[in-house]
Amino acid sequence: MLDGLRVKPGAGARIAERDPGDRLGIEKEDGEKRLEHVVGRIDELQYRLYAEDRHSVLLVLQGLDASGKDGVIRRAFHGVNPTGVSVTSFKVPVGVELQHDYLWRVHAALPRRGTIGVFNRSHYEDVVAVRMHELAPPDVWRRRYEHIRGFERMLVDEGTSVVKVFLNVSRDEQRVRFQERIDDPGKRWKFRRDDLKVRERFDDWVEAWDDALTETSTDWAPWYVVPADRNWLKALAVAELVVDALERLGPRLPEPEDGLDGLML
DSSP states (O other): OHHHHEEOTTSOOOGGGSOTTOOTTOOHHHHHHHHHHHHHHHHHHHHHHHHHOSOEEEEEEEESTTSOHHHHHHHHTTTSOGGGEEEEEOOSOOGGGGGSOTTHHHHHTSOOTTOEEEEESOTTHHHHHHHHTTOSOHHHHHHHHHHHHHHHHHHHHTTEEEEEEEEEOOHHHHHHHHHHHHHOTTTGGGOOTHHHHHHHTHHHHHHHHHHHHHHHOOSSSOEEEEEOSSHHHHHHHHHHHHHHHHHHHOOOOOOOOTTOTTOOO
16 A cells, blocks of 8 residues: 555656545545554554664655644544654744754754654745745755755664655545635634635645655655545555554664562562
């Protein structure tokens, strides 16, 4: 399942050609059961990761508005020990953040060894959003692709596994979710009129993200394009990717002190 979602380095991401409603050959009932098992596996592996205290995992979540990043985080890490997981949401840089390079605040938010970090939006906004809102000329945001490839290479070399996911929501499903936010008083705070201006350029945003994924999907930090129209499916796919990263690290519990066998208190 996972290999088909991967953006192979050197190949185009082809986001527009991928089906946001794809079930990946899985039925919902089976997927829900599998998700429960996989989340339990994350909890088990995260415990070992924390105890070993050698490596970390960074999950980068990106997607168009209403792609469901928050929901994925809730479901993929439901029941996982919160002391070993951190979530950072990057908004428009302000204050001291503007006095530094664009990766400064990102580096400061990286997960410590032994933990899993989740970026709900990330340093990629400093390419795609900057491009789409014309906040910097093309020669500025284009050279950031190289910066980011090198930055992520350094993270991997230093012991952080980088898992990058683009949640691929369809235009129709985005409309449904926007309407739900407008109609539900408990969700209305999430909606801004400016969201409609962004929606008018849906295809342009997809193209910009396609370029970013194509330029920055590498052997050491590949991108995965996850179908996002079905909530259970995207949560399962992301959880599977996290488990895959943890299993590749293979964290082990430290050896206990000598002389503990038979110790009675």
